[in-house]
Amino acid sequence: MFKKIINRFLAILLVVSALWACETDNFSSSPSIKLTFSADTVLFDTVFTTIGSSTRYLKVYNTGKSDVRISSVALAGGSSSAYRINIDGRPGPVVNEIPLRSGDSLFVMVEVTVNPTLSDAPLLIPDSIVFVTNTNVQNVKLIAWGQDVYMHNGVTIENDSVFPVNKPHLIYDYLFVGKNATLTIPAGARLHFHNNAQLVVAGTLKVEGSADLPVTMQGDRLEKFYSDKGGQWGGVWLRAGSRYNSIAWADIKNAIIGLMVDTCFTPGVPTLVLSNSKIGNSSYVNLLARGAKLEVDNCLFHNAAYSSVALTLGGAYRFYHTTISNYWGDYMFRKGPALLINNYYTYQLVLGGPILLEPRNLDEASFFNSIIYGSISNELGLDYKYNGQPVNANFNYNFTDCILRVPPSINLNDPEHFMRVKRDDPRFKDIAKWNFELDSLSPAKDIGDITIATNFPVDLNGVNRLADGKPDLGAFERVE
Structure with a gap:
């Protein structure tokens, strides 16, 4: 019996060897063959x-x-x-x-x-x-x-510093600006952040871009595939106590939170003056303010997985000629309105303990000559109630000469909160290409308050919005 098994095994081995030999013999050695x-x-x-x-x-x-x-x-x-x-x-x-x-x-x-x-x-x-x-x-x-870069890997800046602009800056982990230091980023500077890296400011940040040479902040993957992928880096965080910050002509994109501004501890002084800038395509929020004081003009906030702009924990905010849009949805459903306004927070002293409520006064959230629009029926979130009851804190907001996407249930004739506000589609040029300029049929044309526009005469493209005496709403003046 054992002998029969051995013979069968040898027979199978001969067959396999023959087949292998045939396959081996099939490989051509001709030099004319090309891949x-x-x-x-x-x-x-x-x-x-x-x-x-x-x-x-x-x-x-x-x-x-x-x-x-x-x-x-x-x-x-x-x-x-x-x-x-x-x-x-x-x-x-x-x-x-x-x-x-x-x-x-x-x-x-x-x-x-x-x-x-x-x-x-x-x-x-x-x-x-x-x-x-x-x-x-x-x-x-x-x-x-x-491309050579200036490398910042977990670096702390303790003294006033100015970034050189001759080559890009690459940030790993974090770049921290100490509470007694000012970091100045001149026009034309390019900042690239590795995965989850952040610019954290306890002191002062001065971003001094220009229309011709904006300051760019984005991830460190420059391949075309990553050009529209949010969440590539942590974002810019102005920590509680940070003061006298200014950002002008910046392009901040593809972060988790593009710009987070924490509570202001300097009475009467804005935490941040933000001008002529674009913040977009964040995997959470483009601008997250937490009890801060902000003055914003000529800015575009576009596309975020949650809200494009979230004004939380009270504070004081003024927006002029700003476009806040949200059409997020390429690879993730959106979870919040384009604009969220809130005047409280909740917390627990111990894990599993009772949920406690902390009211925070919203002294002002004012919007002038602006557009708040997006892909869902209500792009304005007013969060001032907890368990169905209004929070015991100020909740002051108003929109003047604006386009605002809200449902009919919101009364735009309420003079306390709305003055000359429309629901019309602003007709952006090409939302798929992040082009939020106005097309030729836009109802946002020529209806802005010229008194406001006089204080901000140049739009986000460097165009004079006073040339025809009829300023448009939003960050972009329509050029025929």
């Missing part, structure tokens, strides 16, 4: 020094009638290359003897990390992947731009 590729160049966007890129993929095809063995796939730059490759799970820089059946394909994954270049300008980082098949040599080009 084909999904692209002749693998192109990367600008890559910051020391920061790895996202992964690019190259597909390699054998469109011939015979199986082949690829003798080698290698980086031309060898082990000193800035690039890394992986071929079907086998890491480079060189991988040898890769079988590729007729009509089949394989994946090559490519990444790049750029060493410091000691240059302010971006530098071209070239290389190529070389394929050798039966003495036939083919290559696919690799191209990336490497």
Whole structure:
């Protein structure tokens, strides 16, 4: 019996060996055979020094009638290359003897990390992947731009400082401005933040952008895929006690909370004056104020997973010629109105203990010549009741010469809160492309209060809104 089993095993082994031999014999050694590729160049966007890129993929095809063995796939730059490759799970820089059946394909994954270049300008980082098949040599080009940066990794600024603008700033973990320090960020500065990194200010922040050279704050992934992905970094946090802050001509995007402004401890002085800026595409809130005092003009707040602007824990706020919009929804349902106003908070002294209520006076939330609009039927959240009862704190808000998306249940003829307010669709140019300028048929045209506009004569595009004597609502003046 045992002998029969052995004989059967040997017979099966012979058959498998024969089949393997047949398959082996099917590999062609002809030098005329050529591979084909999904692209002749693998192109990367600008890559910051020391920061790895996202992964690019190259597909390699054998469109011939015979199986082949690829003798080698290698980086031309060898082990000193800035690039890394992986071929079907086998890491480079060189991988040898890769079988590729007729009509089949394989994946090559490519990444790049750029060493410091000691240059302010971006530098071209070239290389190529070389394929050798039966003495036939083919290559696919690799191209990336490497950019040197100023690195801030868990840094605390204790003295007054001015950021240089000759190359970008990259923030890891956090950049903290101490309570006795002022950080000035001049026009044209570029700040990039790694995952969850924050700019935290206990002292003073001065952002001094211009119409031609705005200050940009965004994540550190510059590939096209990340251009509209929120939640890439923590945001800017003006902590309780921070004072005399000003931000002008800034573009803050793709954060978790774009800008958080905490309680003001300096009576009569705004926590922040925010002008001519864009804050958008945040995975929570674009502007979150908590008992602060803000003056805002010529600003655009657009698209957030919760509210675009949330004025919470009371405070005092004035908005002039501002557009607050929310059309979030590409990859997550929105959870709040475009504008939320609140005058209390709740807390527990011990876990599982009773919920306690802390009223906070909302002394003012005023909006002039502004637009508050979005994709849901009610874009105004008025949160001044707890358990169905009004909170015992001031709740003063008003809208004058505005467009506001609210349902018919809200009485826009109430003079205490609304004066010359419309429900009409403002007709933004292209919300899918984050273009919140007004189109030619917009009802927001020419109906702004010129007295307000005189104090803010230049719009977010640098256009004079007084040229025709009829200012438009919102941050953008329509140019015919």
